[in-house]
Amino acid sequence: MIVFKYTKNDGAEFISHLDTLRHLNKTFTRGGIKVKMSQGFHPHMLIFMSSPIGVGLKSTAEYCTVDTDTPPAEFKEKFNAASPKGIKCVAAYYTPKNINLASAIIKAKYYIEGLNVFDAEEVLSAKEFIVTNKRGESLNARDKIFSFSRRGDGYEAVLAAGNASLRPDVFVAALKERYGGGHIRIIKEESFVAGDRPPESLIDLSQEQKTP
Amino acid sequence: MKQNLDEILAQVEKPARYIGGEYNEPEPFDGKFDYCICFPDVYEVGMSNLGIKIVAEAVRGAEGAYVDRCFAPWPDFGEKLKENGIELYALGNKKPLKTFDMLGFSLQYEMSYTNVLYMLDLANIPLKREERGEEYPIIQAGGPCVCNPEPMADFIDIFTIGDGEENMRRLAELKLECNSKAEFLRRAAEEVEGVYVPSLVTVIYGDDGKIKGFSPDKKIKKAICRNLSDAVYPQKFLVPNIEAVFDRAILEVMRGCYRGCRFCQAGFLYRPVRERDKDKMVETARSLVCTSGFDELSLNSLSTGDYRYLRELIPALKEALPDVHMALPSLRLDSFEGDFVQESRKSSLTFAPEAGTQRLRDVINKDVTEEEITRGVRLAFEQGYTGIKLYFMLGLPTETDDDLRGIRDIVFKIRDVYSARPNRLRGLRISVSVSTFIPKPFTPFQWERQSSRGEVEAKIALLRKELLLKGVSLSWNDYSLSEMEAVFARGDRRTGKVIEAAYKKGCIFDGWSNIFKTEEWYAAFRECGIDPSDYTREWGEDEVLPWDIIDVFVDKKFLLKERRLAYENKVTGSCKSGCKGCGLQNVYCPVSREAKVKKQ
Numbered sequence: 001m002i003v004f005k006y007t008k009n010d011g012a013e014f015i016s017h018l019d020t021l022r023h024l025n026k027t028f029t030r031g032g033i034k035v036k037m038s039q040g041f042h043p044h045m046l047i048f049m050s051s052p053i054g055v056g057l058k059s060t061a062e063y064c065t066v067d068t069d070t071p072p073a074e075f076k077e078k079f080n081a082a083s084p085k086g087i088k089c090v091a092a093y094y095t096p097k098n099i100n101l102a103s104a105i106i107k108a109k110y111y112i113e114g115l116n117v118f119d120a121e122e123v124l125s126a127k128e129f130i131v132t133n134k135r136g137e138s139l140n141a142r143d144k145i146f147s148f149s150r151r152g153d154g155y156e157a158v159l160a161a162g163n164a165s166l167r168p169d170v171f172v173a174a175l176k177e178r179y180g181g182g183h184i185r186i187i188k189e190e191s192f193v194a195g196d197r198p199p200e201s202l203i204d205l206s207q208e209q210k211t212p
Numbered sequence: 213m214k215q216n217l218d219e220i221l222a223q224v225e226k227p228a229r230y231i232g233g234e235y236n237e238p239e240p241f242d243g244k245f246d247y248c249i250c251f252p253d254v255y256e257v258g259m260s261n262l263g264i265k266i267v268a269e270a271v272r273g274a275e276g277a278y279v280d281r282c283f284a285p286w287p288d289f290g291e292k293l294k295e296n297g298i299e300l301y302a303l304g305n306k307k308p309l310k311t312f313d314m315l316g317f318s319l320q321y322e323m324s325y326t327n328v329l330y331m332l333d334l335a336n337i338p339l340k341r342e343e344r345g346e347e348y349p350i351i352q353a354g355g356p357c358v359c360n361p362e363p364m365a366d367f368i369d370i371f372t373i374g375d376g377e378e379n380m381r382r383l384a385e386l387k388l389e390c391n392s393k394a395e396f397l398r399r400a401a402e403e404v405e406g407v408y409v410p411s412l413v414t415v416i417y418g419d420d421g422k423i424k425g426f427s428p429d430k431k432i433k434k435a436i437c438r439n440l441s442d443a444v445y446p447q448k449f450l451v452p453n454i455e456a457v458f459d460r461a462i463l464e465v466m467r468g469c470y471r472g473c474r475f476c477q478a479g480f481l482y483r484p485v486r487e488r489d490k491d492k493m494v495e496t497a498r499s500l501v502c503t504s505g506f507d508e509l510s511l512n513s514l515s516t517g518d519y520r521y522l523r524e525l526i527p528a529l530k531e532a533l534p535d536v537h538m539a540l541p542s543l544r545l546d547s548f549e550g551d552f553v554q555e556s557r558k559s560s561l562t563f564a565p566e567a568g569t570q571r572l573r574d575v576i577n578k579d580v581t582e583e584e585i586t587r588g589v590r591l592a593f594e595q596g597y598t599g600i601k602l603y604f605m606l607g608l609p610t611e612t613d614d615d616l617r618g619i620r621d622i623v624f625k626i627r628d629v630y631s632a633r634p635n636r637l638r639g640l641r642i643s644v645s646v647s648t649f650i651p652k653p654f655t656p657f658q659w660e661r662q663s664s665r666g667e668v669e670a671k672i673a674l675l676r677k678e679l680l681l682k683g684v685s686l687s688w689n690d691y692s693l694s695e696m697e698a699v700f701a702r703g704d705r706r707t708g709k710v711i712e713a714a715y716k717k718g719c720i721f722d723g724w725s726n727i728f729k730t731e732e733w734y735a736a737f738r739e740c741g742i743d744p745s746d747y748t749r750e751w752g753e754d755e756v757l758p759w760d761i762i763d764v765f766v767d768k769k770f771l772l773k774e775r776r777l778a779y780e781n782k783v784t785g786s787c788k789s790g791c792k793g794c795g796l797q798n799v800y801c802p803v804s805r806e807a808k809v810k811k812q
């Protein structure tokens with residue numbers, strides 16, 4: 001199996017999660033990367049993506065596991081030769097088993113541009129941080145904000161990801177309402193598993209790929 | 213404060229419709245001739261269309277031609293563009309449509325006409341051709357609907373009738389030779405096959421308001437591509453950014469149809485039948501699949517089961533592309549073959565008997581018997597299908613209530629076939645879909661009237677009663693929509709006013725029944741002083757028809773004879789059983805020629 005990290009930018013940020021899966025499928029076919037199929041009436045490629053990212057959010061740290069015997073270096077090369085604009089593999093690793101990335105990734109780091117200048121400290125020093133989620137409900141999301149600081153012309157935030165996530169667009173909408181801003185751009189730069197380690201740390205690198 | 217495109221994209225549904233950059237997109241460049249294909253429907257529909265892919269390929273054949281594409285923005289995005297003063301742009305080079313030399317609209321169905329105006333409007337281009345000077349692109353239109361171009365004649369500079377393979381390249385080349393729009397239009401009308409320039413033709417009306425004739429009185433002959441196998445065909449498809457209606461590679465196995473069903477416009481428009489070379493198609497399929505990554509391939513035509521090399525083509529494709537699923541969307545009931553069907557991944561199978569009784573099927577020359585229907589469904593059940601979809605038309609000429617009750621009989625027969633099967637795991641589902649018959653130009657029924665709203669409602673009420681059965685569902689379409697479709701299929705130049713008035717009232721995406729604005733449409737008719745029933749009425753056989761200016765090479769005499777035969781419940785049968793002398797034999801018809809050779 002291969003775990004790979006890929007980008008979603010350069011237009012691809014507008015492609016939904018399901019459509020991204022379709023594009024991954026086609027990329028494997030075009031690139032000649034043989035992927036194992038599921039059993040059953042409607043066989044499909046065994047592809048396991050990390051949690052969906054909102055449409056319009058750029059990322060340089062998406063992860064995906066795919067059941068293939070293609071070695072990592074060859075995988076990366078073939079993938080990038082056949083992938084659509086903005087969906088590019090930045091690293092690929094061999095893993096003996098599927099590390100469930102969708103549930104393992106619990107935090108993500110974002111870079112946010114387009115907000116007015118304000119004191120970033122205020123966000124973390126407050127007890128409450130009220131956001132309005134996509135269903136229109138107001139709730140306190142303070143415990144889902146792990147860090148927030150000014151960086152360059154923008155801000156950097158580490159927010160909860162995975163099952164109990166705080167969507168960065170929801171978070172930023174609340175900031176924009178409070179402090180004002182213009183056209184917002186959000187880039188997901190890193191994902192983390194427990195212990196604030198990168199997802200790659202879950203891969204047992206000591207294991208060599210057995211040639212099939 | 214005005215927003216830029218990126219900000220807008222973040223706020224609309226499915227923004228990937230508007231960003232271009234599809235896999236396999238050719239690199240944009242400044243061409244000597246910049247052409248943008250405009251598809252007046254949403255991205256997912258347009259990206260599935262084969263015709264525009266062929267046209268793109270044809271125009272690219274002209275030296276220095278650049279071809280781009282644009283689809284109708286969904287209303288949410290359209291509004292944002294207007295609000296922010298952003299002009300509609302081409303997806304490839306992102307330049308405003310206004311900057312192109314020519315825009316080519318693909319008219320696939322009448323109910324997309326307001327979307328043509330909508331796209332022109334969003335591009336800041338005047339709607340009427342008379343209001344457009346040299347500074348604006350030439351507005352061209354092609355596709356099946358332009359066989360009656362008149363309803364759109366006030367908006368379009370140049371129509372291309374018939375096959376686009378050769379004449380679209382020729383038009384591009386001609387444009388480079390001309391110094392003005394007027395010169396181009398005049399020369400195109402003279403020199404290029406299938407070209408209709410409405411500004412050069414005047415319609416003459418009689419005192420009774422009916423059409424008396426055209427000046428000059430010269431028919432525009434459709435363009436025919438004689439050798440499809442050697443004609444341009446895309447070897448790569450753009451891979452849609454978001455899931456399109458058809459997410460697959462498409463092979464057009466043949467053009468035209470042997471059958472001659474009397475209601476079917478395509479069956480007459482696309483004559484003669486031309487079949488493609490099977491080996492070339494295998495090569496094309498291989499290229500399409502390898503370059504796109506599609507895992508499904510469909511074999512398209514009006515009647516793929518009639519393609520004479522199908523038995524060799526399918527195994528050859530399976531061998532070349534073992535991992536690809538094959539879809540045969542227009543497989544007809546009577547050419548149904550069990551071993552092909554299992555390739556499709558759908559759980560229900562579609563049949564289109566079109567009429568409920570043998571008598572009425574004879575009237576429409578739909579050469580399908582009840583035995584063939586039951587044999588077809590039996591095969592389908594053997595393949596594991598548990599759902600059957602049936603399509604019928606309502607309001608066909610000579611139709612009676614008995615014909616409608618015949619639909620129930622067919623449903624019962626299908627149920628019997630299913631009940632006779634051992635180990636039925638699931639209940640059988642039959643969904644019956646009925647649509648209102650629309651008398652279309654260039655068919656033997658072109659003179660027929662369309663049933664009134666009251667008649668259609670009574671027919672539906674009867675069917676609802678008859679089909680109140682377990683496991684059987686009935687669906688029908690909106691009468692108003694069918695009525696409009698009839699009006700604009702058969703309309704003359706005067707109906708263009710209604711299209712404009714309806715657009716001004718906010719009518720767009722009329723083919724989408726959830727968006728269709730019934731009230732606004734009828735108000736537009738009233739405002740223009742036009743009564744839809746003037747166009748849905750029966751036409752006299754000696755009347756000049758609005759589309760008489762166009763010649764698709766099917767003789768009116770032949771159509772009249774077919775109409776007579778229909779009223780006598782007589783079938784004509786398929787061209788496979790011999791040439792019926794429709795008129796194409798005098799121009800170009802390989803089927804007729806072959807029949808003659810055999811005789812000798």
Ligand code: SF4
Pocket residue numbers: 483484485787790791792793794795796797798801803804
């Ligand atoms: S010319 Fe004869 S064979 Fe050809 S389409 Fe017409 S009827 Fe059929």
